[in-house]
Amino acid sequence: MNISIKQIIETSLIDWEGKIVSTLYLPSCNFRCPYCYNCDLILHPDNFKNIPQKEIDSYLLERKDFIDGICMSGGEPTLYPDLPEYFKEIKDKGFLIKLDTNGTNPKLLKNLLDFSLVDYIALDIKSSLDFDNYSKAAGIRDKILLEKVKDSIGLIMNSKVDYEFRTTVVPLLHSEEIIMEIARYISGAKKYVLQNFSSLEKTLNPSYQKIKPYSDEKIQELSEKAKKFVPICSWR
Ligand code: SF4
Known part of the structure; x- marks a missing residue:
């Protein structure tokens, strides 16, 4: 299976509420x-050693009574076609799975x-889901990937899975208007989280690194305003 884990946080209380x-x-x-x-x-992924799967398996099994599951993050996990097979093996061991994704692979989702x-x-x-704004924040210009992100948002909102949408809020990229456009786009979503840069x-x-983040008060204010569209909107 072509899945090479490069880093592991052994115990996290913050990655899945x-x-x-x-x-x-x-x-x-x-x-x-x-x-x-x-x-x-x-x-520079090659600068990191692969953590042998046996090591991860024995670590998880040793802690089976202590942890609820895993959070798969990255990088972008959905770049790996073997992810479903990998998740099946994790689930067969009795663990819950959370996935962090940029939404560019609706087919795998x-x-x-x-x-x-x-x-x-x-x-x-x-x-906001328009080409220029998204390209600036994602650092690439690719209309097909943007359409895939939109497909993933629709797919998740129409599924039964538990989820959150989230935005890392950066002053240079995100005006109040842009955050409200995102919130409007996902109106009725289960949960929206604003993460301060x-x-x-x-x-x-x-x-x-030279950008001064918004104040906590400003992020809180944005999350309050976004509740008009997504009633469960939090910030961190
Ligand atoms: S923040 Fe952007 S570049 Fe970094 S892992 Fe997430 S999607 Fe990829």
Whole structure:
């Protein structure tokens, strides 16, 4: 199976609200978000050793009574066609699965949903769903991928899976108007989360480290306004 985990956070209380998980990281991504914190994993995946699957399996089984499941993150996990098979093996061991995704592979997402191979999806919505704004936030210009993101949003909203949409809010990329456009687009969604950008971390575009994030008060204000469209809207 062509799945090579590069990093693992052994115990995380913050990656899936209300659950204790181990978070696994897959390398590479088809986006180049300028504010990406995982830039080394995206740009230089070969600098990271593969963690042997046997090691991950024995780690998970040893902690079976302590953790609820895994969070698969990255990078972009849906770049890997073997992800459904990998998830099946994890589920067969009795673990819940959360997937973090940029939404560019609706075909694989549908497969996961059709075969109940995922319990929670967090889909990043990078900006309002128009080509120029999305391209700026995703760091690439690709109309087909944008259409795929829209397909994934529709697919998830029409499914029975538990999910959240989320946006990392960066002053240079996201005006109040853009956040409200996103919220309007996903009107009626189960949950929308605004994540404040942090300039404390290394970013894919180094100039983003000089950007001053919005204040917590501003992010809170945006989340209150977005509740007009998505009543469960939080911020962190
Ligand atoms: S933040 Fe953007 S570039 Fe980084 S992993 Fe997520 S989708 Fe890929």
